[in-house]
Amino acid sequence: xxxxxxxxxLHGDNYDEAYTHAREIANKRKLVFVHxxxxxxxxxxxxxxxxxxxxxxxxxxxxxxxPVGGGGLIAGIAVYIKQLRPK
Numbered sequence: 001x002x003x004x005x006x007x008x009x010l011h012g013d014n015y016d017e018a019y020t021h022a023r024e025i026a027n028k029r030k031l032v033f034v035h036x037x038x039x040x041x042x043x044x045x046x047x048x049x050x051x052x053x054x055x056x057x058x059x060x061x062x063x064x065x066x067p068v069g070g071g072g073l074i075a076g077i078a079v080y081i082k083q084l085r086p087k
Contacts, residue, residue: 009021009022009025036070036072037069037070037071037072037073038070038071038072039072042072042076043072043075043076043079044076045076046072046073046075046076046077047076047077047079047080048076048080049073049076049077049080050064050076050077050078050079050080050081051080053077053081054080054081054084054085061081061085064077064078064081066078
């Protein structure tokens with residue numbers, strides 16, 4: 001982000017503290033806050049990974065392993081794959 005001219009703010013010792021601080025900044029400055037994983041557009045963007053998986057593997061898929069943190073990544077991938085290959 002710094003390379004693109006953005007200001008990086010590190011705050012707190014854990015996600016909850018950083019999240020709260022980011023929301024306070026957004027509210028104070030009247031900025032749009034884009035949630036890192038609990039946002040429909042972010043989840044849809046994560047679904048492009050599911051698209052890549054299906055493009056690279058045309059045969060049956062028995063399992064897809066995805067790391068889970070906040071849930072946006074698994075949600076996006078699962079929705080995309082399930083929509084195109086419901087079985």
